[in-house]
Structure formats: C-alpha cells, structure tokens
Amino acid sequence: MNLAQMWRQLPAALVKLDPRHLWRSPVLFIVWLGSVATTVSAVADPSTFSVLLAVWLWLTVVFGNLAEAVAEGRGKAQAASLRAARTDVSARRLVDGAEELVPGTSLVVGDLVKVLAGEVIPGDGDVVEGVASVDESAITGESAPVIREAGGDRSAVTGGTRVLSDEITVRITAASGETFLDRMIALVEGAERRKTPNEIALSILLVSLTIVFVLAVATLQPMAELAGAPQRTIVLIALLVCLIPTTIGALLSAIGIAGMDRLVQVNVLAMSGRAVEAAGDVSTLLLDKTGTITYGNRRASRFLPADGVTLAVVQDAARLASLADLTPEGRSIVELADEQGSAPDDLPAGAELVEFTAQTRMSGVDLPGGRELRKGASSAVVAWTGAPLPPALQASVDEVAGSGGTPLVVAERHGETFRALGVVHLKDVVKEGMAERFAELRRMGIRTVMITGDNALTARAIAAEAGVDDFLAEATPEDKLALIQKEQEGGRLVAMTGDGTNDAPALAAADVGVAMSSGTSAAKEAGNMVDLDSDPTKLIDVVAIGKQLLITRGSLTTFSIANDVAKYFAIVPAMFVAAYPSLDTLNVMRLATPESAILSAVVFNAIVIVALIPLALRGVAYRAQSAAAVLRRNLLVFGLGGVVVPFVGIKLIDLVLSQLPGIR
Amino acid sequence: MTDTLSGLLTIAALLALLALAYVPLGDHMARVLTSTRHTRLERGIYRVVGVDPDAEMSPRGYVMGVLAFSAVSIALLMAILMGQAALPWDRGLPGMPWDMALNTAVSFVTNTNWQSYAGESTLGFAAQAGGLAVQNFLSAAVGLAVAVAVIRGFTRARSSTIGSFWVDLVRGVLRILLPLALVGAVVLLVLGVVQSFTDTTVQTLAGGTQTVPGGPVASQEVIKQLGTNGGGFFNANSAHPFENPSALSNLFAIFLLLVIPVSLTRTLGTLLGDRRQGYTVLGAMAFLWGTALAVTTWSEAGGHGQSAVAAGSAMEGKETQLGTWASSLFAVSTTGTSTGAVNASHDSMTPLGGGTALVHMMLGEVSPGGVGTGLYGILVVAILAVFVAGLMVGRTPELLGKKIGAREMTYVALYTLVTPALVLVGVGLAVALPSTGDAMGNPGGHGFSEVVYAFTSAANNNGSAFGGLTVTSTFFQLSLAAAMLLGRLVPIVLVLLLAGSLARQRKVPTTAGTLATNTPLFAGLVVGVVVLVSALTYFPTLALGPIAEALS
16 A cells, blocks of 8 residues: 555545445535535636635545545456466357357356366366366466366366366356356455445444534534634535544445455455445354364374283384375374384285274284284174273273263274283364463454264363364254354354355355355355455454454544544634634634634645545554453554544644745 | 532542442332333223233334324423413413413423423412422323333343333332322421412511512422422522522532432342442443532632632532532532532633533433433443444444344434534524524623523423523423423334334344443443544534633
C-alpha cells in the first residue's frame, strides 16, 4: 500500500464521481451535493476562500472514492491472474462412449468428458473413472501436484487445472460461467459484493447521524439570523461536511473489501462477506482431530519390556519387525528405537517380510535362522502365540490403552517356543503449539471442540493433552450435525472445516463452514468458505480476520465521530465570533481567521480519509485478548486519539493556509 | 450553619433516603410487574373494562394499547378542562380555550406537565384533582409499563409477546404509585402542605381582605413529584409556600421525584438476574446527575455572573428560605428526571447554571430520567454504546445476550433522532417567525435560550419552564403540544417495537469475547455516548445561547 498504488487508482476514483454510483453511500452523496453547490457559488462569486473550499470538497469525495477503488484494485489484479487460467479449452465429450471435441464453454451439468495427460480440465466436476495427478497451482498457488481419483473424498476437480499424468473421466457439476474459478473471479473483483448485515446496521447509524447534522445545520440559519449573524450557504455546507461521518462513510466499503482480500491472502475464499463477519462472532470451533490437532498418524512413544526381557531386546525386536514396514507407524517405531540407541542393524539378507493381512492383523519379519518376529494388537498376538499374555505384560497393555494410546505387542517364535517381548506404545502426537493456540482462543471467548472417530478413552486423553475444551468421540456425520444444532440452539455461532461429502450437511449448517479445496464438490458447495491450502488449522486465522474486520469498522467509526469535537471548536467560533465576540474563547486552537479555520477543518477532513486508507485496508491490529482489554486499547487509540488528533491537524493546516493571500 | 454545610447535609440526607428505598422498592416493583396473580380489585377492573388479564400482547398490540389509551386520555382531559364550569368545586372559573386545553391535556397525558396557564387562577378543584392528578398517576404508570415491556425484550427469548399493557398499567397504579402516594401525601401534610376544598379569605395587615387560594394540594403534590410529572397546583409551583413550605418538604419532594427512576435500575438488575447490570446503569445516571449538580451548585452558590458577584451569590429568582444549594439540587433533579417542577426561576439562574439545566434535559432525560422513560431511554443509549464498542472488540454487537442487527439499529437510530429533530425544527421555526421576538422576555442570547429551553423541555417531556417567554399564542400552544406529543409517543412506539424484536431473538451466551456491559468501563461508555450525542447535536444552538452568555 503506497502512494503509487493510490495514484494508479485515481482514474477509477474519478469514474465513481457519477452520482448514480455515489447514491449508494449516502454520506458521500451529501458531500457530492455540497461540492456541486459550492462550485456553483464559487463560480458565481469567486474568492480564494470559495474556490479553495469547492476544490477541497471535491477532493473529499474523490478521496472517499479512492479508498474503494484501491481496495477493489487489489482484487482486480488477483482476478486477472485467475482469468489467465481460464483459457478457452476444448473438451472431449463422451456421448454414448464415443468422444467428440466440443468447446469447453458448451458443456452442461451432467456431461462426461475425458481429460488426457497434459490437457486442461474444461470445467468443475467429479472424477468418475481413473486416477491422475493434477496441477492445481493456477488456483491454489501450490506447485506440488495432487492426486485426484474416482470415488472417495478426492474426486473433485476444478476447471482450469491441468492433468499431469494418466487420464480421467469427469462428470461436469457446474455449468460454464458458474464454475469455481468463475465464482472466485467474481468474488475477488467484488462484483457480487452485497452489504453485510452489520454493514447495513452501521449504515443506518451513519445515515441517522447525517440526518441529525443536516437538521442541526439547516436550523442554524434562522438561529444565526436572530443573533444577527446570518451565514453564507457555503460556510453552512462546509460545517455540514465536516460534521457528517465522512471518514467512516468513505472507508466503509473499502474495509469490507479489504477483509475479503485478507482472507484471499491466506488462501481462503469467502463466498460472502456475511461469512467473514460471522467468523468474528464464532464462539464454538469444531476441529477434526486428525491433521488439525494431531499429526495425521500415531507415533511410537515408548517401549515397555515384558518381565525378564531387557529394554534393548524389545527395542531391537520392534525395530527389526518394523524395518520393512513403510507405514508412518512402522517408521516411527524405527525412529524411536534409533533415538533410544538401539543397535542400528540392517535387515539381514534372507529375511522375509510378513505383511499385514486382515486375517492375521499382524506384520513382522521372518529372520534367517528361524526367528520369527511379529507385532500387532494384543488379541492378534494372543491368537498367534496360543497363550494369554503374561499378567505383567497384560497390565502394560491395559495401561497404554487406558491412557488413550494404542498398545502394540511384539512377540517372537523360535521353533515352537513363543515369547511375548514387550509392548510398543503408539500414540497420537499433538502438534506443537496447539495448547497455546487453544488457550489463545479461550481468551478470545471461543470454545474448541475436537471431533474424532476414536473411542471416548483415547479422545479424552488427546483432548486433555491438546487443551481443547470438549470433544466428540466416535463421531459420525450425524453426530457432528447434531452437535452444531445443539450449539446453535444455545445461541452460539459454530465454525468447522470439512472435506468429505458426508461433511456437507454439517458444513451447510455451520455458520462458518470452511471446505477444503481438496475436498469433494459437495463439500465445497455446502460450505461458505473454501480453503485453497486445505489446511484445517486455518480456521483460527479466519476467525481472527473476521474479528479484525469488525474491529476496524468500529474503531474508524469511533474515530470519525470523535473528530467532530475539534471541528466544532474550529468552525462554530469562526461563524459567530462577529456576533458574539466572547465566543473567541472557544477558538482554543487560536486559528488565524474565520476563513482559515473553516478551510482547515475541511482540508483536515479530506486528508484524514487518505491517511486512513492504508489502515482500512490493512485492518486494525488484533491481538488475542479479552474483550475488555481490546476495548480499552481501541477506545484509547481511536476514541481519545480521535478527539486529540484533529486539534493538532487542524492547527497545523491552519498555519499553512493562513499564509495564503485572501485567507489571511 | 453555613449554606455550604446545610447544602451538603441536604444532599447527604437525600442520598441516604434513596439508598434506604433502593432495594425494597426496586425488588417490590420487580415482583409486582412479573407476578402472575391478580388481586380481586384488579380482576374487577379487568372485567369492567373487558380485558383478559392473562392474554399477552404482541409489540404491535402493546403499541396500539398505549396509543389508544393516550388518545382517550387526551380527549377526556380536554373535555374536563374546557367544560369545568359544569363540574363541582369549579370556583366559578370558566373553561379553558381550546388551544390551551389541548396543550394542557397533551402536556399531562405525556407526563410533561408543561403549563401555559396559572393553576390557581385558571382551574377549579375538580379539574385539578379529577383531571390533572388522575393523569399524573396514569402517565407515570404508562412510562412504567413501557419500561417493563422493554426489560421483557431482554429477558425473554423466542417470544412473540412482551406482556399485557393493561395489566402493567393497572398494577403500576394500584400496587406501586397509589400506596407510595398515600404515604407520601401524609408526610407532606405533616410537613405543612395544604389540603382543603376551599379558598380562605383573610384580613391583611393593611386592613384589606385577600382571598388566599387553597385546594387539594398535598394529594396532587405527592404524585406530581413521585410520577416525575411536575405540574404545579399553583403557578409558582414548588416555590409556593403551600406547595413546598420548608427545606424539609423541599428535600422530601426531591426524594419523591428521584425514588422510582433510581429504584428502577434495581428492578432491571433483579429481572435480568444480574444486579451489577442495574448498578452499572445507576452509576451512569448518577455520574451525569452528580456532574450537573456540581456545575450548577458551583455556578449558583459561587456567585458567578455579573449581578451575582455584586450580591455574593445568585439569589435573584430564588426562595430565600431554600437558598442556592437547595435550589440547585432541586433544579438539577427536576431537569434530570423530566419532572419539570421548579422551586426557583430558571430564567434568573446564572448563565452556566441555567445552561446546565437546559443541557441536562438535552441529554435525553436519562439522569435518572422520568418514571420508566429514564430506564428505557438509557437502555437505548446502551444499545448505541454497545453497537460501536461491540464492533471494537471484534464481534457483531450484542447487549444482554441480544444481537443488535439492522432492525434493532433502525429503531434505535430513529429513537435517537426524534427529540433532536423536534427541538431543532421547533426552535428553527419559532425564531424564524417575526412574532417570536415579541414573545421573548429578554433580547439577544438570553431570549434565544428561552425559546430553546421551551422546545427542549417540551420535546423531552420535562415540562419545566425557563420563564420569560410568553407561550400563550396559538403558535406556541400548538407547536409545543406537537413537540410534547411526538416526543412522547414516537419514542414509545419505537422502543416497544425494539422490545418486540429483541424478545423474538434467542439469547446469545456470554463468553470471554463478549463485551461486558456490567462494568464501570461500560458505564463510562454510556456516559460518553450520552454526552457526545447531545453535544454534537446541540453545540451550535448552545453556542448562540447559554455559551455565548456564559462567556461574556
């Protein structure tokens, strides 16, 4: 955000001077009317004062437009890069099994198209056949290709992305012009922007303030006449423009656009401004355990040897049994053993890998020399050895299970001799820093609920470790939906993430439903935001951005209204000092002349808009604090600051203006 | 005893009395207004009127109830005032002219009690006791009913009704105002307020005869204060020795006019189940009242202003046995409660003191405001405060678990607009008329202040007069009547619709992210909004009147 950016948007701001556009912002429209009237007056009766006044009133309107134009300009740049992805492509439409080449734009919902390696997918759809790696960088900015395959939760493909390998058949789910890409473009351009509920409520406040000031200024003239000090119309217009909340009136739509834009910058697309606003209000956050709170996989955390077995033996056995196991769990066992200093042997030659099967529910290795090693659930190992576990070992198993972990028993066989060696404790590892983030959320007044398919025991253990407020164990999609409805019944706003088709009802019911871009189109359709990075922790950022949007709106409103105090002190003595010389006492800023005082207030009023554009676009800094702390800080900065700053600003401007001939 | 000491003792005694009454009266009102039981007398009344006391009303129904009741009240009172010659105890006085009757009827029905007539020389006892005093009870009860309906907006969730206007009205009169008035009237009698149905003819020292008007004063005086009405039996209002005979009766009168508005904050806290919320509202009201009192007393007793400097203190227009302290306390309490009674001529106060009385009304009568009106007035301000402050903490605003959306904001914004619009347009029109110059009692800034005061008093339903201005012309009778009527009923309609909209919502639970509204910080915020909104609205007007005067 810099002056060059503003300068570039100046033409766009001038176009917005069209009253048909301005009508939507009543505050700026009043300024526009005042500018016209002042211009007419300045032409009819030119003086330095009237001409300068007319110029600065016009600048006030232009600056107001500039705020909106700059905010929109950023979106337009993003839209342009997205449009580049939407090159006109031809599609191989399948009609009764036969391929025909048609333009991508002619596709309708339900059409089947075949996409080969190297080709661009012609429209949004679900893969119905095949598996392919797809380059989605045009939309997500992520260069690593993703796998898309028929069935399951990774079946959705987006028009404009490119198939890198293999071929797939896609059923089109969105008509041309309504694809995800099209909607993204419309969103970032702000073409579909509608006022959000809170924006409407704030506008009502601003309009009513404007009406009060129109009345106050309109009725001032007969009062002034009674006092023997009738005022020039342009002076009354200047007073009115300074009093009505031009600052927030000018910046309001820019703040809204910038809020959406900040979401886009963290790669989240909000389908409506309403959703962003709701994010600030969220009081319950539903988070999936896997991938959000914990790393996706369980990891080995310790070895528990059986009686009469040394730790080293268990480590070695578990390590050997897992060397060929390429699952993340298997690898974590090897890593743990290595960390704990187990002898780093490689698998000896001739060792035979035993893979996990649904029948044995164990995996392991048969070493040359007849030693067989297995690891698996205790019931599977018991079935294999044909004898119950020794009591001490059984106790270890129960302890691990009781703590919410997964016990894995390691056993060996030499000929007919079975021996249980020990237990590997597998557990979910909570991502680093999660407890702090949840504590932060709690300070913001947000309750976190962990959603997991685990049993209650496991869920409770992880919930305690991660520091979430509550958990939903063995959760089915119906449970999720029921939980959301229960929370909403209590008046809470719920946010959640989801990617699967079975998440769609819950996503639709949630007040803020963030669908993963990797998810199914049903999920994306149901949610009101899409996370292009498919990162479920993003929800926390989304809430912060929503809050920041509202804070910016409230703070600038406060600032705008607080500014009026100083403007009164500048203008009112200037208007009536001739009739009541005692009112000069109110001229606390000691402004040079009545003309310079009025003009200074008007100039300050215009400049403050430009000065605040960067803040409106960036948003007021938000830290996770209690409401009282946030309020105290913002009241101090924007309330008290709003009273003080204009006194200084108007005085400084007056020092400059009073040097002008014709004003002095 | 010095003036200062007696003044401070009076204030201390007043605060002690209010503190004593606060909890019992506040909780009594909470009980009465939520009870599901009807007394036999009440059942009888409902049967006669044909009302089902257990049928709750929608906001629209409640509004229609208030409007219809007010219309009937105005018509009846007008008839009594114009036709008083046909009533007993008419003291041989003729009926009022129609414009004065309309003005007076509107004035008493709207709890304003603006008086463009002199009581003792215009009205018989029947019109006073059977017309005006009745409306003193009823108009206060209407305010109370509306306030409790608004509280229900906050306490109820997913409700389409906000109570029954008729039940609230009847209970307000029978269970709250009448018992208190009965006790209060006896106290006033003991303190020396007259109660008779005859005028007394006496021999003067010079040997001539003089008729001293009497009348049922105590019974009317008590509800005049208790119901924050303010319309005096006599023209001199509470400066008349029969109406306010001593410093003690003066103190008791101030206690009466403050006790219900103050205790209603307890009622609010009790009904919300959050006592601190009640204290917060009370704190904001008390701060405004205390500041106004400090400024007025400093200005009046400190002898500021040219003539006062010469005299030592500003005693012009004041009752000598009351002095500047008690007069200031009375002026601040009546202008802050929309009572409108006066025990001194506000026109003769120092510029700063008179200006404070004016500003105190411009704040919107919330310190602590009239019976009921003060409470719903400050709740509207609280919504305004929470709207901006709520955004500043990063949530869409909510007050007491209710979201403040576009619909609520529309009602609040219009509510906030009504009084300033009436005052500004009224004053603008009045000063644009050439005839107004002749009606003013003083030239220049002071004369302008008189006009501003009149419209501020009428639109805010206060009723106190600055004096000086002659308001018997048809223009003033009608324009002030319009200001009183619109200044009363439009806000009531809006605030009832607001209550309905709040009651329909579900309740949002409080979290750490919610802006707490029961803290000193929020009380400060409410004070800030009250002051800022009125300052921004009236600054130019004030600059041409009291400010210009005070600075010269």
